[in-house]
Amino acid sequence: MMHRSYLVFTVLCVVFLLALAACGSSPAVRFYTLTPLQNGEIPAAVEVAERRGIVAVGPVEIADYLNRPQIVRREGATSVALLEGDRWAGSLQSDFARGLIDNLGVLLGPKGYAVLPWEVTARADGRVQVSVTRFEGTDQQTVVLDALWTLHGKQRGELLSVGKEVIVEPVREGGAGGTVDAMSRALAELSRRIAAETEKKLAQAG
Numbered sequence: 001m002m003h004r005s006y007l008v009f010t011v012l013c014v015v016f017l018l019a020l021a022a023c024g025s026s027p028a029v030r031f032y033t034l035t036p037l038q039n040g041e042i043p044a045a046v047e048v049a050e051r052r053g054i055v056a057v058g059p060v061e062i063a064d065y066l067n068r069p070q071i072v073r074r075e076g077a078t079s080v081a082l083l084e085g086d087r088w089a090g091s092l093q094s095d096f097a098r099g100l101i102d103n104l105g106v107l108l109g110p111k112g113y114a115v116l117p118w119e120v121t122a123r124a125d126g127r128v129q130v131s132v133t134r135f136e137g138t139d140q141q142t143v144v145l146d147a148l149w150t151l152h153g154k155q156r157g158e159l160l161s162v163g164k165e166v167i168v169e170p171v172r173e174g175g176a177g178g179t180v181d182a183m184s185r186a187l188a189e190l191s192r193r194i195a196a197e198t199e200k201k202l203a204q205a206g
């Protein structure tokens with residue numbers, strides 16, 4: 001009888017420990033980054049002698065509700081969901097700024113412009129400033145990027161152009177990976193629009 005009671009007690013302890021271990025474990029967290037324009041889209045480098053100027057990028061501002069570790073998905077007009085298992089490897093703000101700088105470098109480099117973060121250059125022929133009010137996946141299997149950008153000239157207070165862009169990209173694959181891929185494509189499209197206007201305005205400014 002005692003042996004049987006000991007066996008039952010042992011089984012209960014094992015079950016309890018397994019349950020405790022299950023409660024203590026958490027689902028795996030996946031980390032993501034935005035992808036800039038691919039290497040195959042990067043043209044040959046421009047010789048220093050052919051440089052036409054410097055374009056500085058920044059500051060880049062992201063709406064507070066987006067600038068958090070979790071990837072955000074909109075679920076209605078007034079509600080969003082935080083994907084606890086799907087997070088940014090860094091901060092969305094720095095990732096967005098890095099991607100924009102890389103993309104503009106690809107697009108404006110062949111035109112003779114060096115593209116740098118605004119913090120590292122004291123002089124620039126143009127400076128692009130961006131404010132992002134919306135950048136998220138939706139329940140319609142799309143990503144929406146809503147951003148206001150300004151292009152400043154080399155003179156203090158000189159405003160060359162202002163743009164308000166709303167870009168919608170389809171989510172081609174399921175899960176957060178598909179959403180981040182669509183976000184990267186939306187950022188690339190924003191970069192193309194900014195690059196085209198920047199090249200035109202700086203050429204006009206001489």
